[in-house]
Amino acid sequence: MAEDNPNVDLKEEVAELAPFDPSKKKKKKKPVASSDLADDSLDKLTEKTESLSVSEGVENAFAGLKKKKKKPVEPDFLNEETGDAVEDLDDQIKEDEEGEGIVLQTRYPWEGTDRDYEYEELLGRVFNILRENNPELAGDRRRTVMRPPQVLREGTKKTVFVNFMDLCKTMHRQPEHVMNFLLAEMGTSGSLDGQQRLVVKGRFAPKNFEGILRRYVNEYVICNGCKSPDTILSKENRLFFLRCEQCGSGRSVAPIKAGFVARVGRRKAGT
Amino acid sequence: MSEVDVQIPTAFDPFAEANAEDSGAGSKEYVHIRIQQRNGRKSLTTVQGLKKEFSYNKILKDLKKEFCCNGTVVQDSELGQVIQLQGDQRKNVSTFLVQAGIAKKESIKIHGF
Numbered sequence: 001m002a003e004d005n006p007n008v009d010l011k012e013e014v015a016e017l018a019p020f021d022p023s024k025k026k027k028k029k030k031p032v033a034s035s036d037l038a039d040d041s042l043d044k045l046t047e048k049t050e051s052l053s054v055s056e057g058v059e060n061a062f063a064g065l066k067k068k069k070k071k072p073v074e075p076d077f078l079n080e081e082t083g084d085a086v087e088d089l090d091d092q093i094k095e096d097e098e099g100e101g102i103v104l105q106t107r108y109p110w111e112g113t114d115r116d117y118e119y120e121e122l123l124g125r126v127f128n129i130l131r132e133n134n135p136e137l138a139g140d141r142r143r144t145v146m147r148p149p150q151v152l153r154e155g156t157k158k159t160v161f162v163n164f165m166d167l168c169k170t171m172h173r174q175p176e177h178v179m180n181f182l183l184a185e186m187g188t189s190g191s192l193d194g195q196q197r198l199v200v201k202g203r204f205a206p207k208n209f210e211g212i213l214r215r216y217v218n219e220y221v222i223c224n225g226c227k228s229p230d231t232i233l234s235k236e237n238r239l240f241f242l243r244c245e246q247c248g249s250g251r252s253v254a255p256i257k258a259g260f261v262a263r264v265g266r267r268k269a270g271t
Numbered sequence: 272m273s274e275v276d277v278q279i280p281t282a283f284d285p286f287a288e289a290n291a292e293d294s295g296a297g298s299k300e301y302v303h304i305r306i307q308q309r310n311g312r313k314s315l316t317t318v319q320g321l322k323k324e325f326s327y328n329k330i331l332k333d334l335k336k337e338f339c340c341n342g343t344v345v346q347d348s349e350l351g352q353v354i355q356l357q358g359d360q361r362k363n364v365s366t367f368l369v370q371a372g373i374a375k376k377e378s379i380k381i382h383g384f
Contacts, residue, residue: 185382187307202308208384259382260319260353262345264309 146170146217149209154199161198161209171221173233177256178216184258185212225249302374304361306383316361317345318354318368325373327352333371338363 108125110117147170150162161182168175179198183190186208190200221229223244230245233253243250300320307315321327327344331354335342342356356364361381368374 186384187305187382204384211384259303259305260317260345260347260350262307262315262317262353262355264307264315 146213149206149213151204151206151209153203157201157203159200159202159204160193161200164192164198165196167213171217171229172231173221177220177233180256181216181220182209182212184256185215187259187261220253223247223249224251301378301380302368304364304379304381306359306361313357314359316356316359316364318356318364319350321352321354321368321373323351327354330354330373334360334364334367337367 109121146167147163149164149167152160152162154160164178165175168178171178175192175196179190179192182198183200186200186202186204188200188202190198193199217229220233220240220242221231223229223231223242223246225244226247226249228244228246232243232245234241234243240253240255241250242253300322302321303317303319305317305319307317309315321330331342331344334340334354334356338356338358338360340357340360342354345353345355347353361383365376365379365381368379369376
C-alpha cells in the first residue's frame with residue numbers, strides 16, 4: 001500500500017492542474033479515463049488510506065500538493081454500499097465537471113452545494129437507484145428471445161420441424177393455430193407426428209421457418225400497443241381476438257386463410 | 272353520402288377514407304402473392320386478388336414477357352381468377368404491380384418463406 005501511493009499521486013499531479021479550494025474538504029479522484037481495472041481497485045485502496053489520513057488532519061499537507069479532492073466519507077460509503085456501478089457513474093460525472101476547474105467529487109452533482117436539484121439529475125438518480133435494486137424494472141426493454149427452429153429433412157420431400165412444440169409453448173399459442181398458419185403460408189400440407197413434431201411436405205430451410213414464425217409472432221402474438229408478447233388469443237363467435245396481459249389492450253386478428261393452392265403433381269385421368 | 276357532405280360543410284369528413292375509391296384495399300382486398308413448391312427446385316407463383324376490372328390476360332401477357340416465364344390464368348371456384356407463373360417470381364411480380372400502378376405497395380402481401 002505504502003509503495004503504491006506515490007505512484008498514483010504522481011499521476012494525479014500530472015493530470016490535474018485544477019486549482020484546489022481548501023475551504024471545501026474534498027479531494028479529487030484521479031481521472032480514471034485512461035486507467036484500467038487493476039488501477040481502479042488500486043485507486044479504491046488508496047482512497048481508503050487517504051480518507052483515513054484526512055480524518056487524522058493531514059489535509060493541509062495534501063492541499064499543498066494538490067491532492068485528491070474528495071469528501072472524507074465518500075470512499076467508505078462507495079465501497080460498502082454500491083461498488084462498481086456508482087464508481088463508474090462517479091467517473092462520468094467527474095469527467096463532465098472536469099472543465100470547471102473546481103471539481104466536487106460527489107455521488108450526485110448537487111452534493112456540497114445548496115442549489116436546487118435539476119429534473120434531469122433527479123431522474124438520473126431515480127434510475128440509478130432503480131437499476132441497483134431491481135434491474136428488471138429499469139425500463140430496458142428485454143427482447144423476447146425465441147430459440148431458432150430446428151429442422152430435419154425426412155427423406156427428400158418432407159421436412160421435420162423438431163422443436164415446434166417448444167416454440168408454441170414459448171409463444172403461448174395452440175399448436176393447431178401455429179400449424180395452420182405455417183401450412184397456409186408455405187402452401188403445403190403437413191401434420192404432427194407421434195413425437196409432436198411438425199412434418200411438412202416440401203423442402204424448407206430453417207431460415208424459411210424462421211421468417212414465417214417471425215411473421216406469425218408479429219401478427220398473432222405481439223401486442224400492438226406495448227409490443228409485449230404476453231398476450232392471449234381467444235376466439236369469440238368466430239372471430240379471433242388478441243388481448244394483451246401487460247397493458248390490457250385488445251385487437252382483432254385476421255383469420256388464417258389458405259388462399260389459392262395450385263394443383264401440383266400428376267393429375268388423374270378422370271378429372 | 273355526397274348529399275350529407277354538401278349539407279354540412281365541415282373541414283374534416285370522418286367518412287372520407289371509408290368513401291374513398293380504394294378503401295377496401297386497405298382492409299381486406301389484398302393482393303396475395305404466394306409461392307408453391309413443386310418437384311425438385313421448381314416452384315410456382317400465384318397472384319390472387321387483383322381487381323376485377325383488370326384484364327387478367329393482358330397482365331399475364333406482360334408478366335410473362337417481363338420475367339421470361341410461362342403462366343396461365345386459372346379459374347378458381349371460390350377465389351375467381353388467379354394468375355399462375357412458373358418459378359419464384361414473388362419479388363418481380365410485386366415490383367411490377369407497383370410500377371404499373373395495378374396495386375399499391377401496402378395492399379400487396381407476399382406469402383411464403
